Amino acid sequence: MATEAAEHQAHDTHPEPNYIAIFIYLAVLTGVELLVYAMQFPTVLKIGLLVALALAKAVLVAMYFMHLAMERKGLWIIAATPILLVFFCYMMLRPDLSARAWVSHPHPEQQIGVHEGQEASGPPSSSEASAPQS
Amino acid sequence: MSEAVAAEVHGHGAVADQYEPSLTPGNSGKLGMWTFLAGDAMTFGAGIAAYGALRYQNVNWPDPADWLGISLTAVMTFILICSSVTMVEALSGIKHGNVAKMQRYLALTVLGGITFLGCQAYEWHHLIWGEHLSIKTSLFSATFFILTGFHGMHVTGGVLYLGTLLARSFQRVFTVADSNLIEIAGLYWHFVDLVWILIFTFVYLI
Numbered sequence: 351m352a353t354e355a356a357e358h359q360a361h362d363t364h365p366e367p368n369y370i371a372i373f374i375y376l377a378v379l380t381g382v383e384l385l386v387y388a389m390q391f392p393t394v395l396k397i398g399l400l401v402a403l404a405l406a407k408a409v410l411v412a413m414y415f416m417h418l419a420m421e422r423k424g425l426w427i428i429a430a431t432p433i434l435l436v437f438f439c440y441m442m443l444r445p446d447l448s449a450r451a452w453v454s455h456p457h458p459e460q461q462i463g464v465h466e467g468q469e470a471s472g473p474p475s476s477s478e479a480s481a482p483q484s
Numbered sequence: 485m486s487e488a489v490a491a492e493v494h495g496h497g498a499v500a501d502q503y504e505p506s507l508t509p510g511n512s513g514k515l516g517m518w519t520f521l522a523g524d525a526m527t528f529g530a531g532i533a534a535y536g537a538l539r540y541q542n543v544n545w546p547d548p549a550d551w552l553g554i555s556l557t558a559v560m561t562f563i564l565i566c567s568s569v570t571m572v573e574a575l576s577g578i579k580h581g582n583v584a585k586m587q588r589y590l591a592l593t594v595l596g597g598i599t600f601l602g603c604q605a606y607e608w609h610h611l612i613w614g615e616h617l618s619i620k621t622s623l624f625s626a627t628f629f630i631l632t633g634f635h636g637m638h639v640t641g642g643v644l645y646l647g648t649l650l651a652r653s654f655q656r657v658f659t660v661a662d663s664n665l666i667e668i669a670g671l672y673w674h675f676v677d678l679v680w681i682l683i684f685t686f687v688y689l690i
Contacts, residue, residue, distance in 0.1 A: 366576060366579075369569055369572045369573065369576070370569070372569075373565065373566075373568075373569045376565045377562065377565065380558070380561055380562065380565070383685065383689060384554075384558055384689075387554070387689045396690075397690050400685050400689050400690055401685065401686075401690075403685070404681055404682055404684075404685035404686070407681045408678050408681050408682060411568065411674055411677055411678045411681065412674075412678060415568050415571075415572055415670070415674040415677070416670075416671055416674045416675070416678075417667075421507070421508065422506070422507050422508070422509075424506070424507045425507050425508065425518060428507070428518050428519060428522050429518070429522065431522055431526075432522050432523075432525035432526045432529050433525075433529070435526055435529065436525075436526065436529030436530065436532070436533050439529065439530050439533040439534075440533035440536060440537055443533060443534060443537035444537055444540070447537050447538065447540065447541045
């Protein structure tokens with residue numbers, strides 16, 4: 351059993367990626383992220399850049415530390431399934447939340463759960479506050 | 485492996501009970517770990533998607549920087565990236581039959597995980613007792629504690645997992661054949677690192 355596995359190792363040893371280079375890429379990308387975070391960019395650009403950098407780092411870890419780049423291509427099906435389903439999950443949540451305007455107050459002394467419209471325009475108009483039925 | 489190939493060539497199911505996964509040849513445990521991680525990723529993904537959807541429509545979401553220390557978390561990110569590198573070095577060690585190197589780097593990986601958990605414990609202590617933030621305070625605090633807490637439990641699990649492997653390596657001699665064990669454990673550890681990269685960006689930076 352042990353010799354068989356060892357023999358297999360000899361057959362299947364894929365070339366090791368340059369781990370130190372990947373580490374440097376990850377460290378540099380983290381630095382760039384902190385730089386983008388500290389800069390005064392427009393919000394959309396800032397979020398876009400941060401998400402792109404985070405995804406780049408995640409892909410680097412999956413491809414080279416988790417060896418996805420050196421495995422059989424079919425393993426991508428397993429790796430990519432969660433991404434697809436999470437996208438669906440987000441899209442299923444969005445319409446429900448679009449109908450509401452949550453207000454959160456991190457300070458405990460402040461009131462929690464007050465709707466945005468009530469704060470801004472005094473007495474709530476029931477026609478606006480409740481979503482249309484049917 | 486060679487037996488399985490021979491059986492395939494001759495068309496006989498001589499070793500039919502010996503499962504040979506086509507996606508990860510020679511290592512069915514790796515396929516198992518990938519499948520587990522895909523499921524785990526869906527749990528994390530659902531958490532992050534819910535967080536994103538809640539935050540998107542919330543005009544009064546606080547600026548995370550007002551509550552969370554970015555410099556400490558940046559250090560935690562760096563520690564976790566370093567521990568991923570020590571993990572691949574440990575794998576590289578056992579693949580070349582160098583058990584001492586594997587043990588050294590495995591110990592460093594465990595140390596990195598413990599340091600990360602220490603930083604997180606300090607952060608939580610500060611937020612809960614210093615800032616009086618609890619999971620019930622707001623959507624911000626609820627999503628924060630759930631996402632970082634769930635991830636922290638994964639790091640704890642990883643520390644136990646790798647610590648167990650390290651302890652086992654002192655009980656019996658690890659050989660090149662055991663590199664599968666280290667590779668599978670490494671998959672888990674890198675996944676935890678990957679999730680933290682996403683949480684660091686989505687929860688702390690944005």
